[in-house]
Amino acid sequence: MSTVGQHPPRAGSAVPEAGVRVTRSRRSALWPGIAIVVIVVILGYLPYLAHSGTTSLLVQFFAVLTMASMWNLLAGYAGLVSVGQQAFVGLGSYFVLIAAQRGLSPFAGLPVAAIACGVVGLPVWWLVSRLRSGYFAITTWVIASVCELIVIRYPSLGGGTGTLLSGFPNISDRLLNAYIYWISLAVTVVVLGSIYVLLRSRTGLVLTALRDDETGARSIGAKVARTQRLVFMVAAAGCGAAGALLIISQPFVEPTSAFSVQWSAKMIFVTIIGGIGTIEGPILGTIVFFVLQQTLSQYGTWYFIVLGLVAMAVAIWAPRGLWGAIADRLGIRLFPTGYWLWPDGSRRPGMLPWRPRGPGG
Amino acid sequence: MSWVNAILQGVLLGGLYALFACGLSLMFGVMKVINLAHGDLAVVAAYVALGVIAVTHVPAVWSFVLVVPIFAALGYILQRTLIQASLNRSVLTTLLVTFGLSVVIENSLQQFLSANSHSLNIGSLVSASFSVGSQIRIAYLDLAIFVIAVAVLLGLQYFLSSSRHGRLIRAVADDREAAQLAGADYRHIFGIAAAIAFATVAFAGLAYGMYSQFDPSIGTDQLLLFAFEAVVIGGLGSLWGTLAGGILLGVAQQIGAQINSSDQILAGQLFFLLALVLVPQGITSRFSIGRRTA
Numbered sequence: 284m285s286t287v288g289q290h291p292p293r294a295g296s297a298v299p300e301a302g303v304r305v306t307r308s309r310r311s312a313l314w315p316g317i318a319i320v321v322i323v324v325i326l327g328y329l330p331y332l333a334h335s336g337t338t339s340l341l342v343q344f345f346a347v348l349t350m351a352s353m354w355n356l357l358a359g360y361a362g363l364v365s366v367g368q369q370a371f372v373g374l375g376s377y378f379v380l381i382a383a384q385r386g387l388s389p390f391a392g393l394p395v396a397a398i399a400c401g402v403v404g405l406p407v408w409w410l411v412s413r414l415r416s417g418y419f420a421i422t423t424w425v426i427a428s429v430c431e432l433i434v435i436r437y438p439s440l441g442g443g444t445g446t447l448l449s450g451f452p453n454i455s456d457r458l459l460n461a462y463i464y465w466i467s468l469a470v471t472v473v474v475l476g477s478i479y480v481l482l483r484s485r486t487g488l489v490l491t492a493l494r495d496d497e498t499g500a501r502s503i504g505a506k507v508a509r510t511q512r513l514v515f516m517v518a519a520a521g522c523g524a525a526g527a528l529l530i531i532s533q534p535f536v537e538p539t540s541a542f543s544v545q546w547s548a549k550m551i552f553v554t555i556i557g558g559i560g561t562i563e564g565p566i567l568g569t570i571v572f573f574v575l576q577q578t579l580s581q582y583g584t585w586y587f588i589v590l591g592l593v594a595m596a597v598a599i600w601a602p603r604g605l606w607g608a609i610a611d612r613l614g615i616r617l618f619p620t621g622y623w624l625w626p627d628g629s630r631r632p633g634m635l636p637w638r639p640r641g642p643g644g
Numbered sequence: 645m646s647w648v649n650a651i652l653q654g655v656l657l658g659g660l661y662a663l664f665a666c667g668l669s670l671m672f673g674v675m676k677v678i679n680l681a682h683g684d685l686a687v688v689a690a691y692v693a694l695g696v697i698a699v700t701h702v703p704a705v706w707s708f709v710l711v712v713p714i715f716a717a718l719g720y721i722l723q724r725t726l727i728q729a730s731l732n733r734s735v736l737t738t739l740l741v742t743f744g745l746s747v748v749i750e751n752s753l754q755q756f757l758s759a760n761s762h763s764l765n766i767g768s769l770v771s772a773s774f775s776v777g778s779q780i781r782i783a784y785l786d787l788a789i790f791v792i793a794v795a796v797l798l799g800l801q802y803f804l805s806s807s808r809h810g811r812l813i814r815a816v817a818d819d820r821e822a823a824q825l826a827g828a829d830y831r832h833i834f835g836i837a838a839a840i841a842f843a844t845v846a847f848a849g850l851a852y853g854m855y856s857q858f859d860p861s862i863g864t865d866q867l868l869l870f871a872f873e874a875v876v877i878g879g880l881g882s883l884w885g886t887l888a889g890g891i892l893l894g895v896a897q898q899i900g901a902q903i904n905s906s907d908q909i910l911a912g913q914l915f916f917l918l919a920l921v922l923v924p925q926g927i928t929s930r931f932s933i934g935r936r937t938a
Contacts, residue, residue, distance in 0.1 A: 358736075362736075364739050410917065417680075418678075421868070424868075424869065425917065426917070428909075428913055544747075551743060552744070584751045584755050588755065591748040591751070592744070594744050598730065598733070599733060599741060600729075
């Protein structure tokens with residue numbers, strides 16, 4: 284066990300034995316923190332500088348990043364490999380549509396859709412909670428298929444052919460695009476911020492223990508089932524928010540693509556390539572994804588085939604992903620969630636870097 | 645009478661689903677690998693058959709003579725390379741890798757062969773049928789697929805229980821370390837099990853290609869899920885359970901279609917979820933007493 288198991292005091296108030304200093308990161312987290320704030324401010328100012336083509340591409344970027352971060356929380360920390368998160372992506376889109384048909388603005392519909400998806404996540408969790416690995420994965424997939432088949436039955440939601448989302452405020456296109464961009468930026472900041480806060484909390488300790496060794500986590504009395512349920516509902520809400528972003532930015536929804544397993548494929552590939560089990564991994568993976576997509580855009584779906592092959596290779600031969608390779612060499616953490624023990628007077632921390640093993644490995 | 649017909653058609657359809665499911669069940673039972681690319685491999689088999697027919701001009705019905713051995717070889721090679729490499733890492737990795745394989749196969753088929761749908765042309769056999777009573781018509785093709793499915797399951801059962809390699813496969817599935825101590829090379833045995841599983845996938849893909857239209861997306865949208873559902877409804881580790889699961893799924897779908905023609909698939913999925921809640925170990929768990937391989 285790493286230090287996590289031996290030092291489970293309340294987060295942030297670790298009281299170690301005498302002669303040991305505990306910090307959250309190996310180097311000061313001040314400069315990475317400032318860098319993140321600067322990046323967010325620059326991104327927030329972007330609609331004044333860039334074309335709407337750039338900002339609408341970034342909306343897609345934020346949607347994929349949100350989904351990938353949620354999948355990372357599920358699979359990377361809670362050990363729940365879902366291939367059915369597109370259920371909540373699609374439901375998020377359709378909840379915005381339903382709210383708009385009842386007269387709610389799409390922007391106000393977004394948080395409503397996210398919360399509704401989180402609520403739907405609870406009965407789904409009852410259904411899938413006792414299933415393990417492959418069973419869990421395919422059953423979530425079946426549930427996504429059921430959601431799609433039910434939505435198709437309603438002609439008022441556009442049936443199988445899809446429908447336009449209306450009810451946007453009456454403002455210029457340029458301003459509308461800027462609003463959509465800011466909202467998607469806000470969703471991403473809220474999602475990443477929540478994950479960061481969650482992982483630094485007491486629940487985060489359980490999640491980190493779960494990530495490292497599920498059996499070990501159970502044996503030291505971690506509330507595994509309760510934590511997994513919380514994570515599943517949070518991931519449902521997050522994927523719902525991403526789905527809401529998708530319909531607002533289109534503004535069109537169609538069941539086959541809203542509930543497409545390609546969303547799960549994107550989340551999974553992005554997280555694996557970037558580095559599963561770290562907050563930074565999905566960010567890096569999403570950047571790789573969009574660079575690849577833009578450079579290979581004239582070759583059809585080739586970018587996706589390449590992405591899938593790279594993800595398979597990374598999963599087998601370099602399971603810590605890109606961020607794992609970078610973080611080791613530079614010793615940096617953008618989002619410090621672990622603990623580092625410094626023996627008195629030592630200049631080297633005692634915590635071993637984490638290496639993923641996975642169940643049974 | 646139309647209900648009797650629906651149930652009968654469902655039973656026949658269930659044979660096809662059992663054919664899809666037995667390979668999935670075998671790989672899970674022996675290697676503990678749920679092959680998420682299972683449905684896409686069946687679609688690939690149908691496309692390979694199209695190619696074989698175009699080149700050699702054999703009748704579609706005989707294309708299996710070439711396609712099944714090709715797939716058995718493919719199964720052995722994939723198991724010894726990609727799947728074994730991910731198994732060495734963890735169970736989670738096998739899920740990610742087979743899922744990646746599934747996505748790569750589907751997108752490659754779409755990229756190279758377009759999203760158009762095809763079918764294996766078997767001439768007049770596709771519509772030939774005979775009547776039982778006044779309202780029930782049974783297509784020769786459906787009946788033939790059902791018979792082939794039962795024959796494949798029988799052959800598999802015989803192979804696993806009576807042949808030397810079959811006994812080795814069961815030994816490795818039951819206790820890998822003990823089988824290794826007794827001198828069995830489990831990697832080779834895994835390869836053989838995968839070869840057999842892939843051969844059944846090829847049979848299923850060909851049968852499906854004759855039974856219905858296929859396109860690159862059908863593998864993940866339907867075939868993988870149907871196969872998995874048949875396995876779970878029937879209960880793991882029992883080939884006859886898989887047949888029963890396939891038949892129940894087929895009957896549920898046909899009854900759904902009888903109520904509302906567009907609800908066929910939804911009825912099957914809901915039946916699966918219901919079965920998952922009520923009998924999570926599968927229906928055969930209620931009856932079987934002996935040792936189970938999974």
